[in-house]
Amino acid sequence: MSSDLRLDVTESDGDGRGALTPILHRVVSRHQETADVTILALEPLSGPRLEVRPGQFNMLTAFGVGEVAISVSSAPRDPGPIQHSVRDVGQVTHALCRSRVGDLIGVRGPFGTDWRVSLDDVNSPILSGGDVVVMAGGIGLAPLRGAVHELVARAREGGGRVFVLIGAREPAQIVFNEDLAAWERDGARVLVSVDRGSPQWRGRVGLVTTLLADAGFDASSAAALICGPEIMMRFSARALVDMGVDPHRILVSLERNMQCGLGWCGHCQLGPFILCRDGPVVPYAGVVSHLLSERER
Amino acid sequence: MVETTDNSAVLALRPGDVVVLSRDGLDALISALREADYDVTGPTVRNAAIVLGPVSSTSDLPVGYRDEQSAGRYRVVKEDDERCFQWAVGPGSWKGEFFPSKQEQWRAVRSGETYTFVEPRFESPSLAIFGARPCEVAAIGVLDKVLSQGTYGDARYVSRRRDLFVVVAECGAPASTCFCTSMGTGPGASDGFDLSLSEISDAGGHRFVVRVGSERGGAILSTVARERASSEDLVARERLLEDAETTMSRRMPSGIAAVLAHSQESPRWSEIAERCLSCANCTLVCPTCFCSDVHDVTDLSGAVIRERTWSSCFDLEHSYLHGGSVRASGGSRYRQWMTHKLSTWWDQFDASGCVGCGRCIAWCPVGIDITEEAALFEQDAQLPEPEASAR
Secondary structure (H helix, E strand, O other): OHHHOOEEEEEOOOOOOOOOOOEEEEEEEEEEOOOOEEEEEEEEOOOOOOOOOOOOEEEEEEOOOEEEEEEEOOOOOOOOOEEEEEEOOOHHHHHHHOOOOOOEEEEEEEEOOOOOOOOOOOOOOOOOOOOEEEEEEHHHHHHHHHHHHHHHHHHHOOOOOEEEEEEEOOHHHOOOHHHHHHHHHOOOEEEEEEOOOOOOOOOEEOOHHHHHHHHOOOHHHOEEEEEOOHHHHHHHHHHHHHHOOOHHHEEEEOOOOOOOOOOOOOOOEEOOEEHHHHOOEEEOOOHHHHHOOOOOO | OOOOOOOOOOOOOOOOOEEEEOHHHHHHHHHHHHHOOOEEEEEEEEOOEEEEEEOOOHHHOOOOEEEEEEOOEEEEEEOOOOOOOOOOOOOOOOHHHHOOOEEEEEEEEEEOOEEEEEEEEEOOOOEEEEEEOHHHHHHHHHHHHHHOOOOOOOHHHHHHHOOOEEEEEOOOOOOOOOOHHHHOOOOOOOOOOOEEEEEEEEOOEEEEEEEEOOHHHHHHHOOOOOEEOOHHHHHHHHHHHHHHHHHOOOOOOOOHHHHHHOOOOOOHHHHHHOOOOOOOHHHHHOOOOOOEEEEEEEOOOOOEEEEEEEOOOOOHHHHEEOOEEOOOOHHHHHHHHHHHHHHHHHHHHOOOOOOOOOHHHHOOOOOOOHHHHHHHHHHHHHOOOHHHHHO
């Protein structure tokens, strides 16, 4: 019956900031971060740069291949173009990772909730004083990178101390090594652990949760941001709560298949959440602590 | 209330007014809607099923047809009967009118070094849905919350939906699969319509009791030959709805939302999965299921076309996440569907995702009955929890 619809078309210049139609961006630089992670810096062909809060994501189109949800890994404080750190895990991410400087990529967004570290976030559970613990598993550091930048800068201005605990499968998969060094220089405590070492590895070996005991934060006043595989977030959040961290001050970033970013397509449901709308960043307290321990298979 | 029997209405009918139309009067109403430039769509018989299509007169309606529905079964039967609405619901729901099963979102045409986006614009004629059941009107209200009342409105949905003229046909012939009374969506219509029809066939003859639900409904009806509704007509309508309610044997347990919220680890999901074929029929016939896939295709000119098509949570790809599906088992997918429909829909949209139309029961090839499964979950929930009492 849709054939009854008289379908007129209107031409747009491609910069129409519609929710459905991507804004054309050009790849202005690309950096091979690890064997399978590529960092793409994107500038809009025209118009202003997108304003993104740390933790939010964009829908990136590789023309002719498809569209995927990718978190933004640059910080609002960064002077340069917005960055996405893309892990090559499927058709679209493969095409994005293979894109060259000068290529066009479609961007829609930003969508979703954020890490609550923005200056204007007056009711933030994260910025209400005390230490902030950031825990990341693998590429889970990408959506956290902007938040850590923000927190480290605020710590220098007198905000709470920042603890960055990183877990990776192996040393070669640790992302943002330069940032880790810079954050440490700027006063953050940065600890890294890998599941499997290498002959050159002099650091710790073990799950990210094993870093908690030596980190030295004040659990009773701490807030936490966690992003990584679900099992990592489950054990990390539980360990933090066991140490005395208030579960209402723990935020996690959840991930599901996303095809629209607009709350229409239904793919990103997780229990009561439509994650593109209600997430990806959600408080751990309450329903999320149950969701993370329920079997969904 | 002034009644006239000619076409020159002195005073327009007002919301709350009730009149009676003959079948000729109903034909005149359809003509009046068409003359007012409405695209009149309603039930019609095609391929041995009652489906939706253009309606230009009452002879397009399923006159004399009734439907036989039970778990896994749907048949239409032609009888010597003058009634137009002596059936429950067919497989096609109205969602396809606003939310087509396949639609183009945009087309990116190469122009030199860059792309030009061409977006479809929607200028459809105003739609009049003629003979929608109260449960189906409720379903449109549910879809509205998803596709037009969130942060983003679906332009196509909104354009087709905005000026919708609703002629509801109150239900006098529920199928055995129906359970609208327990969902509070029928068999009578309380709101959400411009005009509401109740078809009566008794000693007083074949006629339609018509209630006015809106100003424009009254305006259109004022142009049609009609009679004052007598007290017998009003009683006949009441009886029609009472009979419909009493024949409806299926019901949804009222506390099902909370029951399912606490049944996520139940072994019953894998038991259902032994019967469920994951065929997605239930989601396709459901008047509120809204999931869609978005995918890009290319043509030989190098243009990229982004399409959106209906999808289903029973599809393995629905929950695909780098490397595998989150809901890999049939049980987890049935759990998602049923829990969403009856429980988490409340969290997401402050409404039930089920309106009690019974389509998913009739069109399930193996006859899985959502009301029967819900009752079993409710029963389980009433049993004392051994773990809880041990603590």
